[in-house]
Amino acid sequence: MAAARTLLDKVWADHVVVPETAAAPAVLYIDLHLIHEVTTPQAFALLRERGIAVRRPDLTLATMDHSTPTTPVSSFRDLAVVGESAANQIRQMEENCREFGIELYGFDSEHRGIVHVIGPELGASQPGKTIVCGDSHTSTHGAFGALAFGIGTTEVGHVLATQCLLQRKPKSLAVNVSGRLPDGVTAKDLILAIIGEIGVDGGTGHVIEYRGEAIRALDMEARMTICNMSIEAGARAGLIGPDDTTLEYLAGRPRVPQGADWDAAAERWLGLRSDDDAEFDRSVSIDAAKQQPMVTFGTNPGMVIGVNELVPDLDDPTFRKAMDYMKITPGKPMSANAVDVVFVGSCTNGRLSDLQQAADILNGHKVADGVRMLVVPGSQQVKLRAEELGLHRIFAAAGAEWRESGCSMCLGMNGDTVASGQLSVSTSNRNFEGRQGVGARTILASPATAAASAVLGHVADPRTLN
Amino acid sequence: MDALTTLTSRTVVLPIRDIDTDQIIPARFLTTTSREGLGAALFHDLRFDQHGAEREDFPLNDPDARDCRILVAGNNFGCGSSREHAPWALLDYGFRAVISTEFADIFQNNAFKNGLLPIIVDVDTHNWLLAHPGVELRVDVEAAQLELPDGGSVEYPIDAFARYCLTQGIDQLGYLQKHSDAISSYEETHACGG
Numbered sequence: 001m002a003a004a005r006t007l008l009d010k011v012w013a014d015h016v017v018v019p020e021t022a023a024a025p026a027v028l029y030i031d032l033h034l035i036h037e038v039t040t041p042q043a044f045a046l047l048r049e050r051g052i053a054v055r056r057p058d059l060t061l062a063t064m065d066h067s068t069p070t071t072p073v074s075s076f077r078d079l080a081v082v083g084e085s086a087a088n089q090i091r092q093m094e095e096n097c098r099e100f101g102i103e104l105y106g107f108d109s110e111h112r113g114i115v116h117v118i119g120p121e122l123g124a125s126q127p128g129k130t131i132v133c134g135d136s137h138t139s140t141h142g143a144f145g146a147l148a149f150g151i152g153t154t155e156v157g158h159v160l161a162t163q164c165l166l167q168r169k170p171k172s173l174a175v176n177v178s179g180r181l182p183d184g185v186t187a188k189d190l191i192l193a194i195i196g197e198i199g200v201d202g203g204t205g206h207v208i209e210y211r212g213e214a215i216r217a218l219d220m221e222a223r224m225t226i227c228n229m230s231i232e233a234g235a236r237a238g239l240i241g242p243d244d245t246t247l248e249y250l251a252g253r254p255r256v257p258q259g260a261d262w263d264a265a266a267e268r269w270l271g272l273r274s275d276d277d278a279e280f281d282r283s284v285s286i287d288a289a290k291q292q293p294m295v296t297f298g299t300n301p302g303m304v305i306g307v308n309e310l311v312p313d314l315d316d317p318t319f320r321k322a323m324d325y326m327k328i329t330p331g332k333p334m335s336a337n338a339v340d341v342v343f344v345g346s347c348t349n350g351r352l353s354d355l356q357q358a359a360d361i362l363n364g365h366k367v368a369d370g371v372r373m374l375v376v377p378g379s380q381q382v383k384l385r386a387e388e389l390g391l392h393r394i395f396a397a398a399g400a401e402w403r404e405s406g407c408s409m410c411l412g413m414n415g416d417t418v419a420s421g422q423l424s425v426s427t428s429n430r431n432f433e434g435r436q437g438v439g440a441r442t443i444l445a446s447p448a449t450a451a452a453s454a455v456l457g458h459v460a461d462p463r464t465l466n
Numbered sequence: 467m468d469a470l471t472t473l474t475s476r477t478v479v480l481p482i483r484d485i486d487t488d489q490i491i492p493a494r495f496l497t498t499t500s501r502e503g504l505g506a507a508l509f510h511d512l513r514f515d516q517h518g519a520e521r522e523d524f525p526l527n528d529p530d531a532r533d534c535r536i537l538v539a540g541n542n543f544g545c546g547s548s549r550e551h552a553p554w555a556l557l558d559y560g561f562r563a564v565i566s567t568e569f570a571d572i573f574q575n576n577a578f579k580n581g582l583l584p585i586i587v588d589v590d591t592h593n594w595l596l597a598h599p600g601v602e603l604r605v606d607v608e609a610a611q612l613e614l615p616d617g618g619s620v621e622y623p624i625d626a627f628a629r630y631c632l633t634q635g636i637d638q639l640g641y642l643q644k645h646s647d648a649i650s651s652y653e654e655t656h657a658c659g660g
């Protein structure tokens with residue numbers, strides 16, 4: 001009998017073009033290459049310089065999300081809001097895609113959006129695929145049982161030219177989540193708790209497979225939120241075994257196989273799950289039933305506590321630097337902190353269910369005086385669906401801004417920034433110094449916690465508003 | 467890529483853990499379409515105050531640290547984003563090696579691809595280096611050895627292929643392209659993308 005294999009083992013083995021040896025890494029085939037405007041220009045420049053064509057434009061999916069405006073764009077003149085060099089980058093992306101024959105979901109496309117939101121939406125992110133992008137949150141697509149990871153621009157060039165990467169096989173880490181999440185506690189809270197538990201370098205060198213009853217119970221959007229933040233624990237990728245929930249999500253989407261091909265694919269995909277007795281290099285166990293809404297207090301996602309817990313006090317230069325930057329007092333609860341900005345969006349929490357969670361809290365309430373709340377859908381499709389459901393009216397009635405899709409305030413490249421010194425509660429994934437703007441102080445939270453904080457004007461437990 | 471075989475330099479020390487790529491180079495500098503000139507943005511918001519003046523207490527601003535080629539940083543250097551602008555900025559500023567107890571995976575990959583050497587040392591060596599900024603070190607890349615001022619040396623782990631590429635100045639794209647026959651036959655026997 002063949003040895004038991006993990007999902008990672010199976011997907012890896014299916015994509016080895018040349019096996020790895022002590023002297024050289026494997027040549028690994030890539031099924032889907034996602035590209036965006038920020039991490040590709042230098043790669044295209046190299047191809048041009050050497051006269052190399054893109055090997056598989058058909059396996060390359062392009063969009064613009066990072067430095068794009070979240071105000072409507074109907075002509076290049078509308079790009080002025082993002083500044084000259086970002087506008088130039090966007091124009092260059094259009095040019096590169098045209099020249100190299102790559103289909104671009106640009107401003108004229110109703111499928112434009114954050115690269116990690118549109119891949120799944122289009123059904124391009126499928127179980128068993130290898131998926132890469134010049135973006136660390138490529139780990140998101142692992143929710144489908146795809147081996148999906150971020151690469152640098154040099155590697156973007158490698159994939160454009162050869163559809164392959166030089167890779168050594170990562171180690172495997174099982175994160176077993178037993179039980180069920182209590183009411184009012186979301187996938188975002190769970191992944192923040194996991195990062196708090198294993199640390200921001202806890203997954204370095206590993207691919208995390210999220211397993212257990214609590215993970216099985218999550219819908220696909222929640223699973224994407226979990227896998228998205230694998231990189232914040234230092235992991236190369238996150239994975240969840242494909243199951244009926246995966247199939248239900250994918251069925252009928254534009255890029256999935258149809259008819260008899262679908263049946264064959266579905267059967268193959270379900271067979272990718274880790275074998276029952278497969279061994280992982282490491283494993284960690286978490287009890288979902290013990291979880292609560294989580295918020296960060298420091299300058300990385302591992303500096304995290306329950307929304308009602310007290311901020312710890314440590315004597316350590318890294319901790320002190322974080323506290324100096326955040327101007328948060330150790331020993332106090334996070335609710336002591338008044339909020340200036342609330343951001344709901346990003347590839348972590350910019351999907352329909354995330355906006356729905358925020359709207360459920362906001363419904364019938366107003367954003368507190370002096371708080372600016374920005375709601376940015378993860379894609380134009382999310383925007384469309386949210387408007388069909390009338391969510392935009394709930395946001396508007398509460399006094400929040402409703403925008404076009406994009407990365408926006410997650411990294412503040414397009415002019416949507418938090419001013420220096422202001423405190424932001426954000427549903428994004430990084431609370432690094434300056435991430436949302438120079439001197440911006442970021443608290444990471446779920447859409448529900450963000451919305452509750454907007455209403456109450458301070459960091460707040462969403463369960464108190466229901 | 468410039469080959470790197472040996473390196474001798476004094477160190478500059480940033481005794482902070484988990485220095486992320488947003489600190490190494492903030493996102494607002496990523497709208498460039500070139501890889502040149504990013505040294506000016508390196509550690510921008512740590513190096514300069516909001517008026518653009520150098521922060522005196524930031525180690526890189528010490529006049530003695532200007533020509534250092536080796537950066538010693540806290541554990542888990544380079545976590546966060548996949549932006550290759552981080553190693554580009556470090557190299558453009560003048561660094562050729564970074565020493566820590568651990569590097570984030572993508573940063574480490576990106577560093578090697580550009581000829582920036584990530585050196586992983588044990589906790590004791592690391593603590594000693596953190597406590598002695600400005601000491602002169604010699605790195606023998608071929609031997610994977612870090613030579614300390616007291617005459618002692620420590621070996622550091624390095625992937626054989628990464629070392630080979632670094633010491634020979636090998637371009638990995640050229641190496642990958644040599645496998646194009648294997649790639650074509652893989653494509654013929656697999657439903658790629660499907």
Ligand code: SF4
Pocket residue numbers: 065066114115116135137346347348406407410411428429
């Ligand atoms: S939303 Fe944020 S984390 Fe996600 S791809 Fe955009 S910038 Fe990166």
